[in-house]
Amino acid sequence: MNTDLALVGPARTGRSPGTVIAHLTARKAIRSGVLWGYIFGIVVASSALSYVSIYKTQAQRHRLDVAFGSNNATSALFGPAARLQTVAGFTVFKASMTLIILGAVWGLLTSTRLLRGEEDSGRWELLLAGQTTRRRATAQVIAGLAAGVGALWALTALITIVAGRSSKVHIAAGPAMFLALALVSSAVMFLAIGALTSQLGATRRQAAAYAATVLGVSYAVRMAADSGVGLHSLRWASPLGWVEELQPLTAPRPLALVPIIAFTIAVLIAAVHLAGARDLGASTVPDEVHDTPHLRLLSGPLGLAIRLIRSTVMGWGVAIAVSGLLLGLVAKAAGGTISGSSLKTVFTRLGAPGAGADAYLGVAFLMVAILVAFSAVGQVTAARAEESAGRLEHLVVRPFSRSSWFWGRLLVAVSVLVVSGVIAGLFTWLGTASEHAGVGFATTLSAGLNVVPPALCILGIGALVIGIWPRATSVATYGVLTWSLLVEIIGGIGALNHWVLDTSVFHHMAAAPAVSPNWGTDAIMVAVGAAGAVIGGYGLTRRDLQGE
């Protein structure tokens, strides 16, 4: 026997087998955390800087506080507005709820992707065949996700500290770090919830849907608590309410971290326990693996596309309907605060001149436009996933051309986006009508349709990328959307020249119903999207099908 060889054994990899999965996950989570950390930081910084540039005098700030400080409608939507006469109070009010929701969505999507998504793909099986168990592997993924949260927090805190050093903003490092902590705490909780639902659902999609339901319920409970109808204590029944109770910058309450930490730990323990208690690939919630065939839509690829996206589209539809309804319900009250106030100038600068519900909805409809645009990006990435997963091959090796598939998917996507616009207009009108806000059905409907062209433009750009550079589809379409969002946020303080502003698809959207939709500009956006789709469709027929 060669004793030298026996002593040497297998080559060492330089990394303990007990941490390989954690490192692998951390690499992906940190990348994502850094990207979103930049976005979080820029949103916070731009909120603070916009405040000091718009509200220069104490009198202006006082009027703002009077207008929004006790407005129950805006409080229900965006959280309570405390100390709006200070830059700190305004920054928390403007940035918090958006980033808390974004953080929660990032958390649930990231953890379900890196846990259940890896399991669905079969890669998890390879890792579990190594020196680990299902529970240890799940714990390692959670450790990797924690590194991603760390990156998210660090970038958010760093940019906030840098912005806070401005003499006009003046936010000290300690409060800035606590603000960042408050903003990422929803991400932490929903990472944990995503880890748990990854054990409950049979697929990544199911796991994400369960976690999204928790988020929706949490938001609704928090909204009821903040609506000023005597349900304030309900805040403690919602994870998002706990985040609000932290009250960063205005009246910090570190003790509110206790339920957040306790909840996160309890959920993670449950997730790790369930990971070991179930079979690989199985779900804790019983999964109905047998089903009677439902063939109505399965007569061809077009019907298949509808069948595959219908549950996701219904989810988006509900979100858009609820958003429209809420905006309609608060439009009258919120619009009333614009009249005669300095806000009128701000709204005019944002493209919504005038006052009242129309002006408020003109600015607030940007939120609906963003939701519809996200739906467009979802359609594009879902179409690309059909190709990258190899499922498209089953269709195009039959007498069915790539072009037919491509244009069929686009037809479904365009229909979904147009219906989304109609839903937004309809439900906003229902909200305004119930409050007698004086906004007509035709006005809200055209405002709803007005949010469709930016989404169609993004859809066309996505179709272009599918055709010519398919592996970049997700990055490119999310990139266009994120860039447009950032330009809108930063552009709101007048810090960008018109060349940069023009690169945002939302910048070209008229602030309807405050002003009439600019159908000419909308037509140009649709034409840009259509041109992208035509080139993309041609490119698809001239290139190889490509996997991941």
Added chain:
Amino acid sequence: MHQLGSFDVQGFGGYDQVETTAIRTEGLTKRYGDVDALSDLSFEIPRGEVVGYLGPNGAGKTTTIRLLLGLIQPTAGRAEIFGLDCQHRSVDAHRRLAYVPGEANLWPSLTGAETLHLLGRVQGKVDEAYRQELVARFDLDPSKKVRAYSKGNRQKVVLIAALMTRSDLLVLDEPTNGLDPLMEQAFRRCIHEAKERGQTIFLSSHIMSEVEALCDQVGILRDGRLVEMGTLAEMRHLSALTVEATFDAAVPDLSRVPGVSSVQQDGRVVRMQVRGDVEPLLKVLAVSGVKGLLSREPSLEELFLAIYGADPSQTTPAP
């Protein structure tokens, strides 16, 4: 050009070709950057033939199939299926063929029955009775969702989806991936039946016994080039004959006999490989007191390994 069959069709894309040639490639080449995945591939497969397509991983088998299906574009050359250009008339070509991939990536939320219904509708033709028969033969539970199927069961779905169309051409890329031996037998029966019906079958496989049992012709790829194509009988020259002689007296020295190699003696039994003419060996054996003589032609596996340079004597002899 490698010719499979007894006729030579002139021209490319003519009427006669549609009737007699199932697949034709001419100078088909696919390059990824500096890597030649497939180089100058030219062959014809007549209608009604069952052709095995062999090669190790990365030799270019799947690339060939993806070019034939029009899923990827050739760097040079062209391919036709029943006289229809695989790139420019792919939809028409696809009406005449059915394809089974090695990896069955299906829609997880659909059941087996829904998947078969969908794929049948897209194909545009299905022998419903035969589909029911195939579901029974392959012992598939069609009410299950695809995500709950094992790898083998997913493979059954794509096999049934292809066979139920009774297409003129079946293009099979490692079709028995994940199937158990019983299902492999069921698959072989289906291929025999398809052949009897006059269907053409292009079978890419790693399983030599499967190709040997099913195929009339075999093509062997090496580094993207077609190095051999023909019937098994035509390819015997590539490997040596295995001979086993039992002597009742002293064993003579056979290692110096022309054409004899790899001589292994076990008592009075000698095993050896013989290339080319066997007459010199027979002359020596005739005067050496041979009690018994066994000879066996090389198996497909031995032929394959001979082409790839492995020592055939190290392989397991075919039964």
